[in-house]
Amino acid sequence: MSVVRELPRAASAAPSDTALVVAARAGEDWAREALYRRHVPAVHGLAFRLLGRDADVDDLVQDAFVAAFSSLDRLNDPALFRAWVSGILVRRTSKALRRRRLLARLGLSRPSEPVDLDALVSHAAPPDVAAELRAVYGALDELPPDLRVALILRRVDGATLGEIAALTGASLATVKRRVHKAEELLAERFGQEAH
Amino acid sequence: MQTPRRLARWVPSSLTPQRVERGWRAIAARLPPGRRPTPWWRVALIVTLAATATIVGLRARFGAKAPGALDGAVLETAADQQQSLTLADGSSITLEASTRLRLVRVSGKDVRLELEHGAVEARVVHTAGRAFTVSAADVEVVDEGTHFRVAHPGDGSVEVRVVEGSVQIARRDGSGPARMLGAGETWTTELGAGETRTTEPDALGATTDEPPPATPPTEPAPRSSPASFARNAPARLPKRFHALYESGEYGEAYDSLGPHELDTLVANVTSADLFAIAEVARLSGHPKHAAMAFDALRTAHRADPRAGLAALELGRLRLIDLDDPGGAAEAFRDAVTLQTDEGFREDAQARLVQALDASGDIEACAAAKRTYVERHPDGLHAAAVGRSCRPR
Helix, strand or coil: CCEEEECCCCCCCCCCHHHHHHHHHCCCHHHHHHHHHHHHHHHHHHHHHHHCCCCCHHHHHHHHHHHHHHCHHHCCCHHHHHHHHHHHHHHHHHHHHHHHHHHHHCCCCCCCCCCCHHHHCCCCCCHHHHHHHHHHHHCHHHCCHHHHHHHHHHHHCCCCHHHHHHHHCCCHHHHHHHHHHHHHHHHHHHCCCCC | CCCCCCCHHHCCCCCCHHHHHHHHHHHHHHCCCCCCCCHHHHHHHHHHHCCHHHHHHHHHHHCCCCCCCCCCEEEECCCCCCEEEECCCCCEEEECCCCEEEEEEECCCEEEEEEEEEEEEEECCCCCCCEEEEEECCEEEEEEEEEEEEEECCCCCEEEEEEEEEEEEEECCCCCCCEEEECCCEEEEEEECCEEEEECCCCCCCCCCCCCCCCCCCCCCCCCCHHHHCCCCCCCCCHHHHHHHHCCCHHHHHHHCCHHHHHHHHCCCCHHHHHHHHHHHHHCCCHHHHHHHHHHHHHHCCCCCCHHHHHHHHHHHHHHHCCCHHHHHHHHHHHHHHCCCHHHHHHHHHHHHHHHHHHCCHHHHHHHHHHHHHHCCCCCCHHHHHCCCCCC
């Protein structure tokens, strides 16, 4: 028995992430490149905000995409490619920060240059926003890496606790604890009431 | 806990187009090779892949993971439609407008399609032991891997065009010898008065059938004069070149062309081969020759579906590798004219802004920026374009 179907016309000429992931899994280089070009602005921005400086951002972003493309079969929902590669980036950044902190404590590496707050915060930011960002980033390097990542995701990206848990791979309870502790340390540093 | 506000936009990163390009090259160098590049196919598939998500749903509805669940289904497109079907192994079949295709058999070991009328383009994942056959009228086309098109207007005639790989063509009744058709070759049959005539490709193996013309561009002629790419009878590239290209050995493929004679070669090959030469030159680190080949393609084959992509690639090479932002702007402007895919057109318009910015032509940059913002207010490149064209 034959079934005649008139297929609906596509709403947009741009392929969806699902379509690109399907093609990338089949080994199509152009689909991987399309995914990279589509999502690198968001991923690059996230890396920059987590690190607070431009150094190492490119390497971390490249590592995250290489890891993502190398393990694309593990992505359960192709429509969530951006969230997935962002999670890879967040976890790799945490690991890199931990390694850097350990090497610095052991005297095996020079400490990083302090965050350049003037260069970091947009000159167009409203005064209250600028003040909040300077407070967060001013304390960044003093925070343990896991607290730092949780704080940036919460305070700068406005992520929910559930989103932070998904990105970091930690439990919701752990994320709550980290955010609370980071806020406490921030408040101690500036003598302000935690949010 | 109260959800805080989002402050990310006040912490802008400095992601420039150059950093994006460098990033991709670094990533691509670290990834295992996928398929060899097929830019022309990419153009066609980009346009139709938007329907793939619908097709994925269709597969689920039919329970397509069960073998044979699609057997007997008939797909039909209207006069202004084009749709794609992606099989479980990633093979794709694109139905052109006014096409009716019956899925006789779809399983892991046997795919049989009947083209009742219209045209389909198949991009087949080669699977050992699996037969992939498209029938039209009394002709059977058996795929040997990978990309071909079959057209059957409904008057009994059939045309088969191979883009990559090869197919075997035979009569369904088993009469007459089967024949192989390779990349770049076209085979047609016309039936009338009970006789069969075949139109063979010319002696040099190149097709004499150009793709249907796109909407004629109205912009001024590109910088390169068409006369400089006046074509003689098409030449054939060495077989070794295609084999090296397919296996990803771009350096050796480039060397096999005899780089000192590339000027002559570029002026005398088919559009498909021009694209292959351009890609090989680009991927083997020879941007000047890549630019020459892309320039020849978009100048001498303006109706070719690859022309827009060639102009885009040319612009990127000129901007990033050849330090020629003025030339890049010209190429991107041409790409905007030639591109039929909206996503690529947006990309070309954004790159035009960046090229004009890099060339220092602030007035033209601002005009191009206004055009981008009007056409693509929520475009992918809106942030980067917004930061462009500032007086220095």
